[in-house]
Amino acid sequence: MSESCEITLTVNGVRHQVSVEPRRTLADVLRIDLGLTGTHVGCEHGICGACTVLMDDQPVRACLVFGVQADGSSIRTVEGLAANGELTDLQQAFSRHHALQCGFCTPGFLMLAEGYLAETPAPDRVAVREMVSANLCRCTGYQGIVDAIVDVAEQRFHERPI
Amino acid sequence: MATASSARQSQQWVGQPLQRREDSRFLRGTGRYTDDVPHAFALHVAFVRSPIAFGVIRSIEVTRALEIPGVVAVLTSADLGHPSLTGFLDRDEFVTTSMPILAHERVRFVGEPIAIVVATDRYIAEDAVEAVACEIDELTAIVTMDDQVPSQIPIHDAAPDGVLVDLRMFTDDELEGVLAASPLVVDETFRSGRLQAAPMEGRGALAEWIDRDDQLVVTVSTQLPHQVRTGIAQALGLVERQVRVIVPDVGGGFGFKAVLGREEVAVAAAARILGRPVRWAEDRLESLTASFQGREQEYTVRAGFTEDGVLTGLAADIRCNVGAYSAFPFTCGLEPIMAATEFLGVYKVPRYASRSRGIASNKPPSNAYRGVSRPQIVMVMEGLMDRAADRLGIDRVEIRRRNTIRPEDFPYTGPNGITYEPGSYLEALELCAAQVQQLGWWQRREEAAPGFIRGIGIANFSERNAYGTATMGLRRMPMTPGFEVAHLTMDASGDVTLTSGTCSAGQGHETTFAQIVADRLGIAPDRIKLRQGDTDLTSFGWGTFAGRSLVIGGGAAAVAARKLATQLKEVAAYLLSVSADDIELSNGNATVRVSGESMSIDDIAKTVHFRSHLLPAREEYLLESHGSADPSGMFSNGCHAALVEIDAGTGAVCVLDYLVVEDCGVIVNPLVVDGQVRGGIAQGIGSTLYEEAEYSSDGQPLAGSFMSYLVPTAAEMPPIAIHHLETPCYQTETGVKGMGEAGTIGAPAVILSALNDALRSRGAWLEHVPVTPADMQQLLALPIETESS
Known part of the structure; x- marks a missing residue:
């Protein structure tokens, strides 16, 4: 398709550099590129909210945000909740x-x-x-x-x- | 030290509201659903789907798609060798038709898969779908059950009139005379809208041929691992051993996944043909418009009553819009058979006759959805009760009381030939009515603010479930479901692995099955690990549907556990030099009742595995057992009540309060039972007030997203209070009855009953679901009558 863009994301406190197509959703970046499959995709049109993550502390639908829009942001996913092993x-x-x-x-x-x-x-x-x-x-x-x-x-x- | 005082199974764990063993991984995001299963080399699939409802395929042009970089293949039905699935019943009243895996010659609904595009990534696969050109000659779509286009080819050549199944299972020569002589005959037509089960996880598949094992390994989101294996093997010409079906965590099923879809077979076929791993994750548009639907039904009924409101007889003409194909393995006969057979519910109906048809249309095929026809038949029976009560001036609870099967009637055999085992039909009704009174609902009904009207609904019903071989055999499927087997193995550390052919989609089997086994082995439930969803790991089973898993699968596990307990006792008895009858298993120990001498079960396990020289030679060396169960089927029952409010200005309906009395026999885990009840009611309320898979007159789907297919949110849900009654099932060791569908079954009837109560003063009467604000506005425009009852 089109050319890839380099983006930097901090996910659950860890910095990642990823090369993504502009059309790639944040949900796919998290799930496919970073292997964080805890964020689920339920509708891909922003209604069900299964893919909700925190982007700079605000809940967002990861299916409605492109990876490139998340460049430079800090993301929290479900995998970051019980960080020390114990459930919150x-x-x-x-x-x-x-x-x-x-x-x-x-x-x-x-x-x-x-x-x-x-x-x-x-x-x-x-x-x-x-x-x-x-x-x-x-x-x-x-x-x-x-x-x-x-x-x-x-x-x-x-x-x-x- | 405690000693057993009776032979009755001790219940230390059964009955406890244990937090679920599954929760930890789901809460951490480490659950693994089909599309979460990693595969570094998998190719991605997107389907070319029909844009029209009915037509003849002239050509499929794939050249442009193949030129797109990253596209590996575009396969049509011919490329796959025209595989198909045939869901049929061996009955004269059934017209057998096949469902091609990819459309061949004709397309029969919008969204029907025509070709499978395989590419290095899903984005590219979807690009390529756009580049495939299909030439299709459009025909006039058959959308409703009344559409007829005699001048063109039928949907299926084998069924020129569109009727795929026409059952007259129940006839009664005396019925017409009885109805003619009845002081009141309620003659009504009830309808229910087409629905989609809408689990949050859609379908999905990942398939790979593994040469070493001579196997096609297919990871799939399903409720029926072994039936998916059979279907894929049949469709692709393999033997069962050559297909391994793995089911990871399933994100909701509700019957929607009690089926084998053509896409899963297409993915498996592509993996086989290309010799490369291939994966597909259904998107929501596909799920809502191109998978499986159900519930589009019409009931024309005539019910006779005496002046005292006692039913004299009932005649029903039932029609189900089953869509374009017969689903595998449960067939397009599923809804018609269920509707006709179980129509009478908790009521004594002396005479009954029905005709029940499945009619083809250019819509996606129907399949099981939570409750299968029971939400409709309960809605109809309760609607008849309400109507007769109004006409005869009898209280709505009283008329139900007069017709309900009473405790002294059990075992009761109805005109449908079914023998009902004991249930608490009357007790549930009385308790529910008493609660409504006690909670002050009748007063609240009168306290609506100006511009609002309120009503109270009541629905008393049963839910038949856990159908065993004896009952399923009557349907005459080529494969008769029913039994379950369970295998138990205790390893050297004293932990137990249980396998079952059932398959959880969120019901919490890992917790509840362990509770049953734990009581019988005297160890804690967290020492018992249930493994399901792998046809290589579990011997065979019929999966999860119709409230069968904990009853039949759990029943088999109970039998296996009892046998394993005997083995443990025999080893302990030898090592402690006593008789096995003197040993009790509890709290992780095998204890001699009289002396209190004991050894740990862990030590028994260790001895059996590592130090067998201490034991006598014997036939079976390890700690392994199996059990099976096959009850004929049973009835859970319940009574629901709802208080609703209608905004007379907008027509909006709000369910203010909801009350449930339920009886599912012995409760294994109250947390899980209450969760199933509440979740079921949410789906039932959705189908009554919000959800409909609507179609335009030319067969275009109008509900292709969650913006138009309205699954209820938290804002639409009332508080739900639940009361339990317990009439143990005598068909299983555990006393458990099924209970997964009751919420969905009762809700449409009770909401409709409440709306009709509210609308009585307008002389309005509803007999269809979903009830939309537009319907309501139309009814509210009617003049207000003086309240008569």
Whole structure:
């Protein structure tokens, strides 16, 4: 197709230089070029949110961002969450509340919620439900996902440094 | 030290809400779905698909596509040797047709694969698709079940009238007389829209010929590993041993993957022909418009009632729009058979007759989708109850009470020839009605704000599941599903590997199967690893569908575990110089009941493997067992209630609250059961209010993305309260009944019932799903009548 471009990405704290075609999506860069297959592709048109990652701390659909647009940015993916091996509070809450079944959409919900909670430390249940409605899950009916995020939001709020 | 006080299976682990063993990898992003499986050298596939619904192929020109750098091959049906799949029933009422792997001579729906493009990367493969030119003479599309175009060739030559299956399984000469003599006959036509199961992971395949093993290894996202093996072997002229099907994590199935798709076979064929690894990942457009759909059905029913609201008889004419082909292996007879056979649900109907047809159209083939026809038949039966209640001035719960199969009726055999094992049909109804009362829903119904109206729905139903050989044999498929086998091996460290031919798509089998085995071996569930989804690793099985896995697969595992426990006890008894009957397995130890003397199960395992000189010579040296199970099939049951609100201005519907009473026999893991119930209801609500795979009059799909195919989000979901009843199943060792589909089955009936309750004052009556805001606005424009009941 067209000529490749050199881009630099920091993914989960690690710098990568990748040569990509301008039309290559960030999702494909992460999955195919960097082997980070935890980010899943569910619709490729920005609705389902399975591919949600944090780009400079903001949730983005990795299927709607081209790799070249992410040049110079810092990306967090699901693989970066339990960096020290132990599941994070949010991951543990997802398991506790049975917020996942097939697990395909789960990385997207985790990254969406991490991005959201970083900006909105004390959301109420209605706000969480509204935020969760950004992504699609076909297995759970969402109740567990909402419960898990509300649980973690409360926990983090009470444990916040004062 | 605890001693067993009875022979009853101790349940230390069954019944516990254990967090799932699968969760860790899914939460870390280290789960592995088909498209995540790495392969450095795999070529990528994109399909050339038909842009029109019905036509005759004149030519396929691939030269320009082959000139694109990176394109390796463009293969047509002829290049593959015209392989096909045939899903058929051995019945006179069934017209056998085949589904070519790639369209041959005719195209029969928009999106039908015509050629497979193989390239070094998917972007290039998609470029090349654009460069393939197909010349197709367009014919008039058959879209609805009433479309007829006698002047042109039929969809299939073997079925000139378009009817692929026409079943009259139930007849009753007395029925017409009974209906004529009934004080009330409710005569209605119910319809349901075409749906797509829409698992978040689409289909996918990675295929490679491995010369050393003389095998085509196909990684595929499916619910049916062994049936996919059979289908690929048949289509490509291989013996079963030459195809190894590997199923990694599956991102949702819901019946959508209880099938072998033509694309998977095409990928396998391309890998075989090219001698190179080939992979394909379905995109959402393909998934929504070119895979499998279901549920487009119409029921014309006449139900007789006495003045007291007791059913006297029921006649049904059922039509299912089965699309362009008969899917392998469950066939286009799946929906019609299920609808006719299980129509009567939890109700006593003295006389019953039905005709049930599958009608071809220029749409993608229908296949199983969670619940298969049960969401429709429950919607129809509950709609009849509501209608009769209104006409006769009987309370809606009361009329159900009068018709429901009662505890003293079990075992009950209906006019459909099915014998129902005990269930809590009446108890579920009473508990649900009592809860609605107790929670103040009737008051909340009256408290709608100005401009809003509210209604309460109720649906009492059963879900037949875990169909064994005896029941499936009646369908007359060339392959009769039913039994499962399980193999257990304890290794030298005392850990256990369990294999099963079932195949999880998110149901949590690794956790629940381990809970069943753990109780029988006296070890912790995390010492038991379930392996599924590899036809070389598991002997044989029928996969996962229709609530069968934990019942039949788990039932087989229970039998195998009981046998392995006996082996462990025999070794321990020899080493401890007691009788095997005196040994109890618990908490990781084999303990002598009276003396309390014990040895660890780990030590038994080590001794058997490494120090067998300490043991007497015996027939079987290792710790291995197998078990099998084949129940005929059973009924779970439940009762749902919903409180809905309609915005009289916009016609928008909001489900405010939802209540479930369910009975799936013995619950292995309440967390998993509740998750299945809630997730099922979400799909049921979707199919009632939002989702439809709509088509234009010329057969063009109108729902090709998640912007037009509206899967419910969190914003559309009500809070769902769940109450459990437990009527153990007597067909298996575990007492478990299936439960994966109940949520999806009950939701359309209960939402429709609630909407009709809300609309009663308008004299409006709904008998189709999905109910759109446009439908609602039309009904709300009707004048308000004085409330009569």
